[in-house]
Amino acid sequence: MDRDAELVAAVQAADPAAVVKALADGAAPDSAASPYTGTVLSEAASAGHLEIAWLLVDAGASLRARRPQYESPLRSAVRNGHLDVVRLLVDRGALEVEGADRGSLLAAAIAATRHRPQPAALEILRYLLDLGAGAGHGEEAPIVQAVLDSVAPAAIRILLSHGADPNSRRSDGTPTLILAARRGDHAAVDVLLTAGADPNVVDGNGHTALMHAIERDERAVSHALLLAGADPVGALEIARGWQRQGVQFELGEVSVGLDDVPIARTAVRLHPTGYELRGDPAEFRRWGQVVACAVEELGENEWDARTGSPYALAQTVARRLVDEPAKAPRASWHRIELTDAELYTVRRAFVELAYAVRVTLPDGLGQEYVHDALDELNAQLR
Structure with a gap:
């Protein structure tokens, strides 16, 4: 194994002692695993290996991105939430040489709070703001970026x-x-x-x-x-x-x-014309029981008048929910397709039992179940 390959292997194995040996043997601190990857310092920063990052920087590793299309070590540390590595690289001057080809570092920190949500992501965002980091040329204001990225409220509050x-x-x-x-x-x-x-x-x-x-x-x-x-x-x-x-x-x-x-x-x-429902057969069976219970309680005339949905359709949907859910071919759930009218019928049954009529529900079901299921259905239909 040549010296540079030895260093690459040591960094990938997260072995500081082997890194020290490879550098002592003459390995280049800017070695890379291939022409298509970043440097070993970027790898160490991305993985959060502080001691190895320190060894490489101390040996003269470049703080710049290997190529414009690659992440710099600092950006890798920001994106992956490694505050201690970020501090090390900033202390060694990484901010002064950070390129703008991939957008501002602050934009990367904002995005990291959504892509890799963890406490360290917020601390890195706060740290960079304390240092005066701002939007890059042509970027929206950071608060606008945060809203457009749908970041957590905590990140918006920090901004x-x-x-x-x-x-x-x-x-x-x-x-x-x-x-x-x-x-x-x-x-x-x-x-x-x-x-x-x-x-x-x-x-x-x-x-x-x-x-x-x-x-x-x-x-x-x-x-x-x-x-x-x-x-x-x-x-x-x-x-x-x-x-x-x-x-x-x-x-x-x-x-x-x-x-x-x-x-x-x-x-x-959008006005959907059909829906695929996914779940377990037992849950579909409960839904079918709810629909059947509402239909039976109201009777044909009152059901038609109160819901605007055909009585015969409601009976059919109740049976379909019990009998027709099929195992998905490449997943663990079962599924059934309902038309817009059928799903409307299901929802109306839940509404009637939740707010309009009081009946004795089948064993295992109660008003709490009806309300919870209706709330979840409403949230998905919004």
Whole structure:
């Protein structure tokens, strides 16, 4: 084995003593496993081997990326959440030679809080901000990047504590609060509002965050905005245009209908025509029992009148849920495909048993089960 290969093997084996020997034998501290990989220092930084990184840096290993398309040692440590290695490399001058070909180091740190979520990722983000790290040329403001990356609220709070403006706007003028609202990120919305974001800020089309949230049926977001003082004017018209009756009541209406209200829409909403349900046969059987119980309790006339779903279809769906789920060919779950009308029927059965009629449910089922299953179904249908 030649000396450089000896060093590569020592680094990959995480063996500091072997690294010392290879360097003493004359191995190049910038050795690489192949022409298509980074240097051994990048490998050590990526794996978090602090002692080996120290040995390589002390031997003169370059702090730069081997090639522009490769990560630098510092960026590797940031991406993988190794704060001690980050500190070592920064102390040795890595920030001064860090290239911008792959975007700013701060952007990498923000992204790491989502791709590799761990406490060290937050500490690295805080450390870089303390050092004055900022956005690179052509990048959005860090707080905007964080919202667009859907990072955890903790990362957003760190940015705000280091001076980020909660009223920042994307390069096209869209306020950060509206970006979060459009994505249904109610946690980010709450953090921004708590930090002082204007709940009534508008985008270039004059739409508020509340209008965007209601148009996309993001109820948790709209609740956060209303509690923060968002003006319902304009949002109510959006709710009417999309026939969101529950939202209209929340906005203060005492009587709502399904009127045809023309509005300027900013979203295209999907209308599914079919669904694949995945689960275990026992759970499908419980769903079938719930549907059958609701159908039997209401009877044909009342079922049709209350749900708007055909009685015969409900009976069919109840049987299908019990008899037709099939094992997925390459997975451990079972599955069954329902049409939009069939899934609507299932949901109506849960609604009736949860809120309208009280019956004795089959053994093993109770009101808690019905409510929990309905909540989970509603969350997936949003």
